[in-house]
Amino acid sequence: MVKIFLGPAGIPLSTxxxxxxxxxxxxxELGLNAMEVEFVQGVKMSVDTAKELGGVAQELGVRLSVHAPYFINLCSSDQEKVMASQKRILDTAERASAMGxxxxxxxxxxxxDYTPEQCYSLVKDSLLVVRDKMKENSIDSVKLGVETMAKETAFGTLxxxxxxxKEVPxxxxxxxxxxxxxxQGGNIDYDEILDRLTRELGLTHINSHFESLQVRKGKYVDVHEPISKNAPPFEPLAKALLKRDISITLICESPKLEEDALIMKGVLESLxxxxx
Known part of the structure; x- marks a missing residue:
């Protein structure tokens, strides 16, 4: 049977x-059970605060995940920027570990300046470096989630x-x-993606974001919209999940945060x- 963890990307607007x-x-209080802690503008939370946050979340049964800073580019031709990016990931992982x-x-x-293949190699090398440093610091419970990206200039196709x-532990x-x-040009097959994640990677838990995107000149762009825009639609994903024996975190990245997370909850309940 599916197990779903649903909540907002960051602190609910009604807090x-x-x-x-x-x-x-x-x-x-809202009846949700997940929250993504946002470090997108920098890792400003202390390790002690992260530990305190983790204790509260565990007590309340709220599953936590974290978003690393936006200022990361492992494909930069400037080695100093790559090293600074690696440090931001490591700092994020340290707090993530502290909060559970x-x-x-x-x-x-x-x-x-690189081809997708060259960028892939650079990303792989950097992630291996970060994993080694995490191991040195006994950070072994946190997964590094490489996000799928909307922009064609970004690393992050499915x-x-x-x-x-498959290549980096x-x-x-x-x-x-x-x-x-x-x-994928305004197309998505939820069943196919879920099948690939479970079959090819053996995942028993999937981490994910959900929101709608804006259309400009007939093309979907990375500007987040309320999920009522149905771009993509949520209900088909809900139906695909309910057919499976899997665990998933669904983080709502809509501008309406918890309001849309509660709409998603309502869809799941209706099913x-x-x-x-």
Whole structure:
């Protein structure tokens, strides 16, 4: 039977207090059971605060994941930028480990001056370096999630993230369903993707984002919209999940955060699934 962890990307907009701890409490109040901690503008949380946050989340039954900073490019031709990117991933992983988060979402880089094949090699080398440093620091419970990306200039096709997950231990795909939908020209086959993740990688838990994207000149672009836009539609994904014996985290990256997460919850309930 499927097990679904659903919640917002960051602190719910309706949270009365400040900070991620209050955010997790609000997630629980809303009847949701997951939250992605956002380090997108930098890793500013202390390890001690991360530990405290993890304790509260565990007590309330809220599953945590983390989003690494946007300022990461493992395909940069500037080695200093690559090393700084590796450090940001490592710093994120350290906090993720302290709070008991299972995975971090990473925008790993842009092709830039390189071919996709050259960029793939650079990303692989950097992730191996980060994994070695994580091992040295006894960070062994956190998966590095290479996110699927919407922009054609970015590393992150479905094939790329699956392939690199096969090659680097501790690396998984972090599936952004809308990004994949856009990258595939406004098409997505949820069953096919879920089958690939379980068959090719043997995943028993999938980490993912869900939102809708804006259309400009007939093309889907990486501007997040409320899920009511149906780009891509959520209900077919819900139906595909409910046919499977799998665990998944669905993080709502819509601008409406918890409002849309609750709509997603309502869709699941209408199909007979009760969020635990």
């Amino acid at each position: 009365r207090g400040k900070g991620s701890i209050e955010g997790v409490k609000r997630v629980k 988060a299972d995975a971090i979402a990473i925008h790993v880089g842009f092709y830039g 094939d790329e993230v699956i392939s690199i997950s 501790g690396v998984i795909p972090y599936i952004d369903w809308a990004h994949t939908f856009a990258r 007979g699934y009760k969020l635990g």
